[in-house]
Amino acid sequence: MLVAFSVTPIGVSESVGDIVADAVRAVRDSGLPNRTDAMFTTIEGEWDEVMAVIKQAVDVVAAQAPRVSLSLKADIRPGVVDALHEKVAHVERRLAEQ
Template sequence: MLVAFSITPLGVGDSVGDLVADAVRVVRESGLPNRTDAMFTTIEGEWDEVMAVVRRAVAEVEKSAPRVSLVLKADIRPGTADALNAKTARIESLLSEPRETA
């Protein structure tokens, strides 16, 4: 499964980058395939292992923030491997093909 999630520390002021970095560090140390962009961190693995990493990332932020917001989107597709890269590669492939016009 793929899980894209965003953790936002609340009640700690305007600058939250250091706490977000703490959450991303948890994800990277998990050893599961992952990618972080400006809006989300996406992680790939089995249900229990992915959700455990998300929970640990939230717990890490909770150490310094009185409130935490979590946004999560999941793509559950059994039997799929390397979806983190394959989905992006498919779109890039389609974009590189000439598009027929009417």
């Protein structure tokens, strides 16, 4: 499965980048395939392992902020491997045809 998620500390200073970086570090340290962009971090793996990593990222933020906002979107598609890269590659191939 793929899960795109955003974890946001609330009730801290206006700049939250350092706290968010700590959450991203927890994701990267998990060893699961992942990618971070300006809005979301996407992680790929099995349900239990992905959700455990997301919980860890939330816990990292919660340790530094009195309130945490979590948004997520999941693509649950059993048997698909490397969707993190293949979904983008498919779109890029279609764009190249036109």
